[in-house]
Amino acid sequence: MDAPNPFLLIIFTCFLFLQNAPFFGVAFSVAFPKAISDKLKYDLQTISLASKDYGLMVQHNPYAVFFPVTGHDVAGLIRFMYMLPVPLHIAARGQGHCVRGQALVDQNGVVVNMTSLGGLRQKTSRIVVTTTSPLGPYADVGAEQLWIDVLHATTQKGLSPVSWVDYLHITVGGTLSNAGISGQTFRFGPQINNVYELDVITGKGESLTCSPTNNPELFYSLLGGLGQFGIITRARIALAPTPTRVKWVRMLYTNFSSFTSDQESLISRDPSNAPDYLEGLLLLQLNAGDKSSFYPLPDQPKISSLVSQYGIVYVLELVKYYDQHSSSSVDQELETLLGGLKFEAGMKFVKDASYEEFLDRVHTDEVALRALGLWEVPHPWINLFVPKSRIADFDSGVFRGIIQKRNLTSGVFLFYPMFKNKWDERTSAVIPDEEVFYAAGFLLSSGFKDWETVDGHGRDILKFCEEAGIEVKQYLPHFETEKDWINHFGRKWSVFRQRKSMFDPKHLLSPGQKIFNV
Ligand code: FAD
Numbered sequence: 001m002d003a004p005n006p007f008l009l010i011i012f013t014c015f016l017f018l019q020n021a022p023f024f025g026v027a028f029s030v031a032f033p034k035a036i037s038d039k040l041k042y043d044l045q046t047i048s049l050a051s052k053d054y055g056l057m058v059q060h061n062p063y064a065v066f067f068p069v070t071g072h073d074v075a076g077l078i079r080f081m082y083m084l085p086v087p088l089h090i091a092a093r094g095q096g097h098c099v100r101g102q103a104l105v106d107q108n109g110v111v112v113n114m115t116s117l118g119g120l121r122q123k124t125s126r127i128v129v130t131t132t133s134p135l136g137p138y139a140d141v142g143a144e145q146l147w148i149d150v151l152h153a154t155t156q157k158g159l160s161p162v163s164w165v166d167y168l169h170i171t172v173g174g175t176l177s178n179a180g181i182s183g184q185t186f187r188f189g190p191q192i193n194n195v196y197e198l199d200v201i202t203g204k205g206e207s208l209t210c211s212p213t214n215n216p217e218l219f220y221s222l223l224g225g226l227g228q229f230g231i232i233t234r235a236r237i238a239l240a241p242t243p244t245r246v247k248w249v250r251m252l253y254t255n256f257s258s259f260t261s262d263q264e265s266l267i268s269r270d271p272s273n274a275p276d277y278l279e280g281l282l283l284l285q286l287n288a289g290d291k292s293s294f295y296p297l298p299d300q301p302k303i304s305s306l307v308s309q310y311g312i313v314y315v316l317e318l319v320k321y322y323d324q325h326s327s328s329s330v331d332q333e334l335e336t337l338l339g340g341l342k343f344e345a346g347m348k349f350v351k352d353a354s355y356e357e358f359l360d361r362v363h364t365d366e367v368a369l370r371a372l373g374l375w376e377v378p379h380p381w382i383n384l385f386v387p388k389s390r391i392a393d394f395d396s397g398v399f400r401g402i403i404q405k406r407n408l409t410s411g412v413f414l415f416y417p418m419f420k421n422k423w424d425e426r427t428s429a430v431i432p433d434e435e436v437f438y439a440a441g442f443l444l445s446s447g448f449k450d451w452e453t454v455d456g457h458g459r460d461i462l463k464f465c466e467e468a469g470i471e472v473k474q475y476l477p478h479f480e481t482e483k484d485w486i487n488h489f490g491r492k493w494s495v496f497r498q499r500k501s502m503f504d505p506k507h508l509l510s511p512g513q514k515i516f517n518v
Contacts, residue, residue, distance in 0.1 A: 036077055040064040040110070050111040055099025056378040057451055060106040060512075062091075069119035071199060071207060071233035074112060078231070079205030081110070081508055089511040092231045094144065094171030099381050100478040102226070103174075104512040112231065114144035114173060127153040129239070135196055137239040143173030143232040148360060150237070155356070160242035163188040166279075167362040173232040177510075178476055179224050179429045181418070181439055183277035183319070186267040189422035191237075192223035192429060199234035203504025211236075216426075221499040224429030226477075227510030228496075229503040243276070243321030246358045247334050248351040250294055251316045251343035252283070252306065256395045258342040259314035263417050264388075264436065266318065266337075273337060275318035277358075282399060282413040283313040292368065295349055306344065311404045314415075316343065319358060378446045380455035382462070383475040387434040388417065390470040394440070397464045403442075408457060414441035428496060430473050430489055439475065478514075485515050 032040065041047075042064050051061045068074045081088050089109030096103050105111055118126045126142030127150060137159050141150055147161075148168035154160045164182045165175055176198075180191025188194060197211040200222060208230075210219035221229040253259035259280065266275055286293070286307055288300035295303055307313050320337065322330040338348065357364075369375040386394050403413060417438050423431055431437060442461065446454035465472045479485050486493050500507070500516060511517035 033076075033080065035073070036066070036080055039067045039069070039073060041067060050093060050096070050113070051104065053096040053098050053101060053103055054379055055101070055381070056376065056448070057099065057380060057455070058101030058104060058512075060101065060104040062105045062109055062111045063088075063107050065111045065113050067113050067116040069116065071117070071201060074117075074231050074233060075201045075205050075207045077110065077112065078201050078203065078508065082203070082205050082506060087506045087508060089517070090231075090508050091510050091512055092173060092227055094174030095146070095169065097167075097170045097174065098476065098512075099379050101512045101514075102476075102478075102510065109511065114171060114231075117142055117144040117233065124149050124153050126234075129154055129157045129159065131157055131159065135238070138196055139237050139239055141172050141235050141237055143171060143176070143235060145172050146170065147172065147175070148363070151356060151359060154239055155242050158242060159239040160355075161191070161194065161237050162240050163191045163194045164359060165191065167366075168360055169363060169366070172235050172237070176223060176232060176235060177225055177227045179427075181475070183275075183279040183317070183416060185418045185422065185439075186278060186416075187271065187274070187276075187422070189424070190224075190429065192427050193422065193424055194238040195223065195235050196238060197234075197236035198222055198232050200230035200232050202230040203506065203509045217499065218503060220424070220426040221428055221496075221503060223424075223427040225499075226428070226513045226515065228428075228500055228513065228515060230509070243355050244323045245321070245327070246276075246353050246355055247320045247322065247330055248353050248358055249318050249320075249334070249338070250349045251338070251341060252303065252347035253314040253316060253343050254306065254310045255342070256314060256399075257392070259316060260391055260417070260438075262341045262343070263316060266316075266341075267417055267419070273333075275337065276321040277317075277319035279317045279414060279416040281315045281317060282403065282415065283307055283315050284311075284404065284407075284409045284413075294351065299349065303347070306347070312399055316341075321355065374445065378448060378451035378454075380444050380446060380451050380458055381476070382442050382458040384440045384442075384461075384465075384472040385432050385475055386438045386440050386465075386470065386472050387432040388436040388438065389434060390468075391438055393468055393470060394438075394465070397468055397470075398440075398461050402457060402460055402464065406457060408444065410446065410454075411442065411444035414439060414443070428492070428499075430477070430492060432471055432473050440472075480514065480518065482515075482518050485518075 046065045047061050050065045052059050066077055089105045091103050091105045092112045092114050093103040094114050128140045131137050139154055146169050163184045165180050166182050176192055199209050201207050208215055267278055286304045288304045320334050366375055415438055417436055420435050444454050477488055489496050507516045
């Protein structure tokens with residue numbers, strides 16, 4: 001447990017005093033004004049919920065949790081904190097689905113519970129869809145909104161965002177502070193490339209609107225900015241006509257080079273003959289007999305023996321969207337799309353699903369894992385971007401040399417390519433310096449007692465890459481030293497630091513990222 005901060009104790013004492021004698025407010029310049037204190041909570045349950053995240057590896061009790069109803073409330077809090085002689089911290093918390101304490105603060109700070117924005121109004125009242133504009137259709141979305149709610153609100157109008165994340169029960173603000181990647185990134189870029197405008201409260205408490213033409217420096221800082229420059233309260237997100245159904249395909253490969261060359265050839269095609277979504281995953285075990293599996297029951301023994309024979313089976317996952325107009329031609333399109341691919345004979349599996357069933361697939365897993373008590377467990381994840389030129393070394397050193405050799409079956413391992421030119425260099429996001437690079441996700445889970453051992457595998461992966469000279473970049477990055485952050489940002493570091501001094505000069509925001517508060 002963190003020791004209570006004496007300075008905050010003084011404020012707290014003043015606060016208690018003011019609660020009983022508000023007319024003394026002017027005499028206590030460091031006490032929270034009533035407009036702020038009315039929205040602060042200190043009870044054990046609230047503090048406890050804000051003290052941990054999805055990773056369950058780091059815990060910090062904040063001094064209090066702030067429940068804003070409007071952006072104005074957030075601005076009031078930040079302005080007040082900015083004026084204090086001793087810098088205190090503020091962390092926006094979306095769903096707290098980061099894994100290494102990035103949305104936490106200790107006793108020297110306040111967590112802003114973003115999900116209270118909008119107050120008691122209907123949850124999705126802060127999603128407003130505009131169907132016609134010179135920009136094309138878009139949605140103005142409160143940053144606290146979940147992607148699943150964005151999906152529901154936009155599809156009602158026959159539209160939806162074009163670039164997604166694999167899991168939709170996270171907030172718009174939280175993902176835009178990272179990048180937002182999934183199997184559509186190869187075509188549309190990450191989610192941060194599909195935003196027209198943001199409302200933000202900077203670290204000085206200024207409420208600003210920004211876009212590529214209005215306050216562009218702030219706009220690009222915030223995208224992928226790890227919460228360092230301001231609290232986003234609204235995002236204008238690009239929309240396109242929505243499909244209603246998908247053909248969802250998995251093909252199994254035993255040869256890494258065939259797997260990746262098919263992935264790359266598919267994403268390089270003209271959109272008319274390309275998948276709408278493409279990812280890849282490793283299959284390290286398959287217990288035949290699982291009715292909820294993607295793979296049909298009669299095929300499971302064959303797949304299982306393939307896995308036993310090769311240790312790792314590579315799964316190319318793709319999706320072709322369709323709707324009522326294209327339903328008669330989609331099977332033919334799929335056949336053309338898959339023709340000539342080098343997957344193992346007979347190892348192609350196709351499912352027909354609604355667009356929502358497909359997009360919300362991880363939530364289906366969540367429900368199953370929650371039922372087994374396996375969702376709220378430590379998650380020592382690491383996510384990397386691997387330059388294409390080194391993927392063969394990555395396969396032999398990491399997939400074969402660490403994951404397979406150590407029999408790490410408790411987790412999901414993703415591997416899929418994307419193009420550098422679909423990322424906007426002006427944003428704060430960091431990617432490798434190669435035209436094609438792969439997202440490699442090691443989504444490990446562990447018990448409460450052994451997470452450090454499991455986390456050690458992630459450290460070994462990073463160590464292997466460093467020793468082999470594979471210039472990976474971490475996605476959802478986590479570092480403990482300034483030197484590592486400087487190395488991570490590379491040539492973007494000086495701009496990142498300069499932007500910090502412009503927009504959050506007192507280093508109030510998102511200290512849990514440990515960039516300026518190491
Ligand atoms: P939080 O964890 O609450 O916050 C993350 C960081 O952003 C913190 O530093 C916080 O202070 C800051 N922040 C939060 N809201 C705001 C705001 N409004 N303004 C400024 N800063 C803010 N990511 C992908 O890209 N692709 C995926 O496919 C994907 N899949 C995932 C699947 C699961 C099961 C999980 C748990 C995570 C996944 N993620 C994925 C990672 C996810 O995008 C990030 O962890 C994201 O930060 C989660 O959003 P959140 O609302 O929980 O943010």
